[in-house]
Amino acid sequence: MADAVARDLRIPVVRRRVGARALVSRKSMIAFFFALPLILIVLCLVVYPAFYSMHLATLNKSMTKFVGFGNFEFLFKRNTFWMVVEQSVLFAVTAVIFKAVIGFVVAHFVHNIPLKGQRKWRGMLLIPWVIPPAMSTLAWLWLFDPSYSAFNWILNHLGLAGIPWLGNPYWARAGIILVNVWVGSPFFMIMYLAALKSVPEQLHEAAAIDGANWFQKIWYVNLPMMRNIIQITALFSLIVTFANFDIVKILTNGGPVDQTHVFATWAFTLGIWGNDIPLGASVSLFMFPILAVAAGLILRNIRNRGNEA
Secondary structure, three states, rough: OOHHHHHHHHHHHHHHHHHHHHHHHHHHHHHHHHOOOHHHHHHHHHHHHHHHHHHOOEEEOOOOOOOOOHHHHHHHOOHHHHHHHHHHHHHHHHHHHHHHHHHHHHHHHHHHOOHHHHHHHHHHHOOHHHHHHHHHHHHHHHHOOOOOOOOHHHHHHOOOOOOOOOOHHHHHHHHHHHHHHHHHHHHHHHHHHHHHOOOOOOHHHHHHOOOOOHHHHHHHHHHHHHHHHHHHHHHHHHHHHHOOOOHHHHHHOOOOOOOOOOHHHHHHHHHHOOHHHHHHHHHOOHHHHHHHHHHHHHHHHHHHHHHHH
């Protein structure tokens, strides 16, 4: 008798569990069908071109013969390739560091403004990131123009000699980094500002009671709380900066004498202008191992910190 009563009491519980599982399964299917168009777009525009570029990298120039790693062996023997590797790493790492520092400082500046004024400042500071990079780079091209440069006009009125901004390799690299920092810093600023909003005010109050000044609050309170966001934002920006094409293409087109080429522009030059698409695909694929190592180190650091916490 007691077993029968217990069994009758368990039946509604089992039915509720089965019903909950069916509901979750049905919601998961609905969510999958809603996401299916985006999944198909990613497969068509990202996954398929990636695998197709791997296939192209194993063919000869006329794309009629399989050569395996022959294109990579050819690239490794060229000094221009290693120069492009060095320039790409220098460009990406330097630009990300400057963007991270500027974004961190500006985010703290905006965060300390009263709420009524923050919207105005956020809107103005996001303008460089919202404007299409090709359009803003054209404006910078005019600023760097050797004959009508606004920068050289200011230098001449100060009694200083003009600078060949895009004619000298070192100044050209500095100009490319400057434009990339100008375009990308607002993204860091808005990400760090969102992270600052999530820092509990009680931590700042406790630090103030302990006698911490503003720098100590930033170093010992804000920075540890924002560390994961800083690393994820830097990783995303590093990937985008490595694949940057429009800024270099518009400002210098890789010149002077290939001294400012990065992976994307040199791959375009070899593949499209040089009519050697397999070789261009090989150059573009070389970005993958570099970014994979950087992503692995950053994500492992975040995971280890999460396990320690």
